[in-house]
Amino acid sequence: MSTTFYPEITKATHSRFLIYRVLGYLLLMLAGIKMIAVLVAVFYHESIFWVFLSSAVFTAILGYALVYKGRFASDMKSRQLFLLTTLSWLSLCLFAAIPFWLIVPDCSFTDAWFETVSAVTTTGSTVFVGLDHMPKGVLFWRAVLNWIGGIGIIVMAIAVLPALKIGGMRLFKTENSDTSDKILPRSSSLSTAIALVYLVLSVCTMLSYYVAGMTGFDAITHGMSTVATGGFANYDASFGQYKSQPHIYWIGSFFMLAAALPFVLFVSMVKGHRQALWRDPQVRAFLSIVLIATLLLTVYQISQNDRNWFDALTHSLFNVVSIITTCGYASEDYTLWGNLAIMLFFYLTFAGACSGSTSGGLKIFRIQLAALLLVKQMKLLIHPKAVWVQKYGHKTVDDQLLGTVLAFCFVYFATIAFLAMALSFYDLDLVTAVTGAATAVANVGPGLGSIIGPAGNFSSLPDGAKWWLSLGMLMGRLEILTLLILFTPSYWRY
Amino acid sequence: MSTTFYPEITKATHSRFLIYRVLGYLLLMLAGIKMIAVLVAVFYHESIFWVFLSSAVFTAILGYALVYKGRFASDMKSRQLFLLTTLSWLSLCLFAAIPFWLIVPDCSFTDAWFETVSAVTTTGSTVFVGLDHMPKGVLFWRAVLNWIGGIGIIVMAIAVLPALKIGGMRLFKTENSDTSDKILPRSSSLSTAIALVYLVLSVCTMLSYYVAGMTGFDAITHGMSTVATGGFANYDASFGQYKSQPHIYWIGSFFMLAAALPFVLFVSMVKGHRQALWRDPQVRAFLSIVLIATLLLTVYQISQNDRNWFDALTHSLFNVVSIITTCGYASEDYTLWGNLAIMLFFYLTFAGACSGSTSGGLKIFRIQLAALLLVKQMKLLIHPKAVWVQKYGHKTVDDQLLGTVLAFCFVYFATIAFLAMALSFYDLDLVTAVTGAATAVANVGPGLGSIIGPAGNFSSLPDGAKWWLSLGMLMGRLEILTLLILFTPSYWRY
Numbered sequence: 010m011s012t013t014f015y016p017e018i019t020k021a022t023h024s025r026f027l028i029y030r031v032l033g034y035l036l037l038m039l040a041g042i043k044m045i046a047v048l049v050a051v052f053y054h055e056s057i058f059w060v061f062l063s064s065a066v067f068t069a070i071l072g073y074a075l076v077y078k079g080r081f082a083s084d085m086k087s088r089q090l091f092l093l094t095t096l097s098w099l100s101l102c103l104f105a106a107i108p109f110w111l112i113v114p115d116c117s118f119t120d121a122w123f124e125t126v127s128a129v130t131t132t133g134s135t136v137f138v139g140l141d142h143m144p145k146g147v148l149f150w151r152a153v154l155n156w157i158g159g160i161g162i163i164v165m166a167i168a169v170l171p172a173l174k175i176g177g178m179r180l181f182k183t184e185n186s187d188t189s190d191k192i193l194p195r196s197s198s199l200s201t202a203i204a205l206v207y208l209v210l211s212v213c214t215m216l217s218y219y220v221a222g223m224t225g226f227d228a229i230t231h232g233m234s235t236v237a238t239g240g241f242a243n244y245d246a247s248f249g250q251y252k253s254q255p256h257i258y259w260i261g262s263f264f265m266l267a268a269a270l271p272f273v274l275f276v277s278m279v280k281g282h283r284q285a286l287w288r289d290p291q292v293r294a295f296l297s298i299v300l301i302a303t304l305l306l307t308v309y310q311i312s313q314n315d316r317n318w319f320d321a322l323t324h325s326l327f328n329v330v331s332i333i334t335t336c337g338y339a340s341e342d343y344t345l346w347g348n349l350a351i352m353l354f355f356y357l358t359f360a361g362a363c364s365g366s367t368s369g370g371l372k373i374f375r376i377q378l379a380a381l382l383l384v385k386q387m388k389l390l391i392h393p394k395a396v397w398v399q400k401y402g403h404k405t406v407d408d409q410l411l412g413t414v415l416a417f418c419f420v421y422f423a424t425i426a427f428l429a430m431a432l433s434f435y436d437l438d439l440v441t442a443v444t445g446a447a448t449a450v451a452n453v454g455p456g457l458g459s460i461i462g463p464a465g466n467f468s469s470l471p472d473g474a475k476w477w478l479s480l481g482m483l484m485g486r487l488e489i490l491t492l493l494i495l496f497t498p499s500y501w502r503y
Numbered sequence: 504m505s506t507t508f509y510p511e512i513t514k515a516t517h518s519r520f521l522i523y524r525v526l527g528y529l530l531l532m533l534a535g536i537k538m539i540a541v542l543v544a545v546f547y548h549e550s551i552f553w554v555f556l557s558s559a560v561f562t563a564i565l566g567y568a569l570v571y572k573g574r575f576a577s578d579m580k581s582r583q584l585f586l587l588t589t590l591s592w593l594s595l596c597l598f599a600a601i602p603f604w605l606i607v608p609d610c611s612f613t614d615a616w617f618e619t620v621s622a623v624t625t626t627g628s629t630v631f632v633g634l635d636h637m638p639k640g641v642l643f644w645r646a647v648l649n650w651i652g653g654i655g656i657i658v659m660a661i662a663v664l665p666a667l668k669i670g671g672m673r674l675f676k677t678e679n680s681d682t683s684d685k686i687l688p689r690s691s692s693l694s695t696a697i698a699l700v701y702l703v704l705s706v707c708t709m710l711s712y713y714v715a716g717m718t719g720f721d722a723i724t725h726g727m728s729t730v731a732t733g734g735f736a737n738y739d740a741s742f743g744q745y746k747s748q749p750h751i752y753w754i755g756s757f758f759m760l761a762a763a764l765p766f767v768l769f770v771s772m773v774k775g776h777r778q779a780l781w782r783d784p785q786v787r788a789f790l791s792i793v794l795i796a797t798l799l800l801t802v803y804q805i806s807q808n809d810r811n812w813f814d815a816l817t818h819s820l821f822n823v824v825s826i827i828t829t830c831g832y833a834s835e836d837y838t839l840w841g842n843l844a845i846m847l848f849f850y851l852t853f854a855g856a857c858s859g860s861t862s863g864g865l866k867i868f869r870i871q872l873a874a875l876l877l878v879k880q881m882k883l884l885i886h887p888k889a890v891w892v893q894k895y896g897h898k899t900v901d902d903q904l905l906g907t908v909l910a911f912c913f914v915y916f917a918t919i920a921f922l923a924m925a926l927s928f929y930d931l932d933l934v935t936a937v938t939g940a941a942t943a944v945a946n947v948g949p950g951l952g953s954i955i956g957p958a959g960n961f962s963s964l965p966d967g968a969k970w971w972l973s974l975g976m977l978m979g980r981l982e983i984l985t986l987l988i989l990f991t992p993s994y995w996r997y
């Protein structure tokens with residue numbers, strides 16, 4: 010069963026060693042990507058190539074050692090996946106942070122850690138200023154971390170989270186999923202197909218950006234951070250850089266939207282189910298929200314700010330899509346549009362897009378299921394003895410699943426509230442603390458207010474706040490419970 | 504069975520007519536209270552007494568007509584209680600608003616409606632300025648509306664909401680509750696006992712205030728708005744008026760806390776269960792939160808603002824208690840204490856105190872039950888096949904009940920979010936819109952920010968915003984679903 014993955018397995022050992030091997034492979038992959046960064050730096054005649062090179066060698070040696078240590082390990086229990094998933098993201102961040110720390114001037118380890126976590130979790134909040142003059146190697150490194158974070162998220166959402174039964178992801182168990190306690194070989198063919206979709210989508214984005222007038226380098230890096238809904242741009246002005254090329258905003262909006270749809274449905278469409286996307290209740294709701302918010306802001310800008318309709322529509326669409334897909338680019342400082350716009354972007358920060366995409370946040374389907382519970386409860390108030398069967402699309406939603414989803418909603422908002430409280434200990438104002446916490450946990454990128462708003466930057470925050478925000482980004486990316494569960498005593502009692 | 508309540512019933516008619524009779528009694532009671540306001544105005548030689556008098560006569564006539572119309576009505580179905588409850592609060596507000604509208608100079612009907620809804624729902628947000636020079640009759644009217652709102656809330660929480668099964672109130676069904684479909688005569692003796700507790704508590708508060716140095720008038724009116732956790736004060740500075748008499752803050756804190764505890768437990772204590780209060784899980788959590796928040800703010804003020812410890816403790820306690828009990832007095836502008844304080848008060852605004860008290864908000868037990876669901880879900884993630892029995896105090900919490908509670912939490916925050924969005928259409932800033940919505944739905948009183956903060960006032964808001972906020976206050980007081988359900992088509996299909 011696991012032969013395709015681990016042909017070398019000859020005997021089973023303690024499953025803990027499998028964690029070593031997986032982490033080892035991860036570091037080897039990271040070392041490989043660092044080698045690509047070496048090539049980029051060399052291509053642009055940047056002397057920093059040696060940092061990437063030596064760090065790649067260091068990472069590779071450690072990775073190989075871990076793989077060697079775990080070479081005899083067999084399959085593992087689903088429960089250990091919590092630990093493995095958390096450790097994977099943590100070690101990826103740790104070893105990816107080294108180049109930032111060594112290369113960028115005045116970059117403390119805190120800043121390097123923040124930037125890396127922000128990159129790998131595809132949050133896209135930045136503490137770097139002067140991006141316009143940053144070495145190409147560093148900009149590439151930021152973008153490629155966004156990109157591998159993006160694929161990591163989808164694989165996690167497809168292969169790991171449903172097995173962990175976190176936050177209602179069970180709803181998206183595919184036919185390939187088996188119900189045994191053995192996890193790793195599950196849905197390997199689906200993961201491959203999805204990785205392929207991710208790759209194709211990335212290349213399409215890059216080509217479109219290039220044709221639209223970006224430089225080759227910008228097209229490649231922005232393509233990566235678009236499809237990952239990561240949101241790292243190569244300029245301090247983010248996508249404000251392209252204000253004279255509005256067609257770039259339309260291309261960006263299109264591909265951000267695509268990256269925020271369930272990737273499984275793309276695979277279904279390729280397999281012949283042409284209607285898969287349009288029939289999905291989550292996709293419909295998501296696109297409706299985007300449409301309504303965009304039109305509302307367009308009308309608002311035309312009436313309030315006396316803007317021409319094309320400009321209003323272009324910037325409304327781009328920024329709404331950017332925030333709800335949790336990409337986090339900004340074409341301009343939308344907080345200047347007015348209070349209604351600020352409120353709308355505040356809400357969009359929490360929402361997130363579709364499950365099984367690269368986006369973060371609460372996800373539309375959870376909001377829909379919570380609404381489903383409400384409808385059911387209201388029916389029960391009127392007809393107390395009736396029995397109601399809730400449907401989501403064609404699937405029956407049992408109470409157990411609803412409980413999981415609502416527990417997730419609760420822990421999601423509780424985490425944001427807790428994080429905001431922690432941030433206010435560093436004397437950050439209400440709006441900065443709350444939106445900072447929300448944008449971190451939802452992996453969006455920009456917050457609101459004068460400090461971390463779309464025109465701002467996270468660099469001026471106190472070090473402690475940066476650590477809390479990094480924790481928030483990681484928690485958000487790990488759907489919170491994966492990380493939280495490691496701190497319960499009963500997890501370790503086995 | 505219903506003889507004690509309606510000895511005159513001789514034959515059953517359509518149950519709709521019972522709604523008339525109940526509303527009629529309500530208006531007769533309101534007319535009676537208006538007569539007390541007449542006495543107050545006469546006592547202070549205020550010419551406005553004729554307004555109260557004529558409005559009392561008008562209300563009494565209408566009330567009598569309604570009672571007469573419904574004189575043959577028999578008992579009603581529990582479903583009709585939604586309509587009856589909503590109509591009761593609405594008609595109370597409507598007929599109580601008349602004196603404000605006629606007496607207060609420059610008072611539009613919008614302002615009169617806002618102030619009345621704020622009074623009757625015990626929110627305590629005010630649009631009146633120059634309270635210090637307001638006729639005593641008007642100040643009395645504000646306070647007494649707070650007070651009858653307060654008793655209305657408890658009776659509703661004891662006798663109506665458990666029957667309606669809204670938001671987990673079923674947990675507090677008393678032994679007196681029967682399970683039949685007949686509602687009104689239920690728990691009448693308990694309601695009487697609780698009304699008595701309310702009365703005794705009010706008198707104690709008034710006497711304490713008077714002994715502490717308030718004028719007789721202030722002692723009576725503030726006593727009423729304290730025990731109702733209404734929060735209307737007789738001065739523009741709210742309780743800042745008493746900054747030279749810190750013992751008044753301690754007395755106020757004590758009685759606000761008492762009024763925010765479950766009144767049923769007072770009855771139990773009187774009946775001999777001395778430990779009833781301390782053994783209640785909700786009371787323990789509530790007092791713990793108060794303690795922690797107070798100590799945190801005390802230390803914060805001592806260290807940050809260089810305040811002496813007694814002052815810091817007094818004002819921390821008073822304002823924390825005032826906000827979490829949803830009373831809403833302010834002893835000073837606590838938003839000047841610093842960002843941490845603002846954040847804390849922001850959260851306290853949502854929380855609310857104990858169920859079955861006069862307080863509003865989400866209520867502590869709902870937060871506890873949501874946490875219970877989270878703990879259960881985390882256990883399920885680790886041991887997927889185990890069966891867990893959740894306990895709250897000595898009561899078993901089934902999934903059905905948890906669903907009700909979580910649906911309530913969802914609709915609570917959704918209502919606040921929706922209301923905040925509506926407010927931002929009137930160009931209110933993020934903080935004003937969000938805290939305005941929260942303080943209305945939670946029936947607290949003050950919000951945050953420069954406009955509606957503890958040092959501010961709701962008078963400068965646009966008329967439309969005042970109507971939305973009034974709706975929010977009513978929805979909060981009706982535990983949202985009671986009102987919402989009237990807008991579903993299936994409610995009316997019977």
Ligand SMILES: [K+]
Nearest residue numbers: 132335336453
């Ligand atoms: K992002």
Ligand SMILES: [K+]
Nearest residue numbers: 626829830947
């Ligand atoms: K209040």
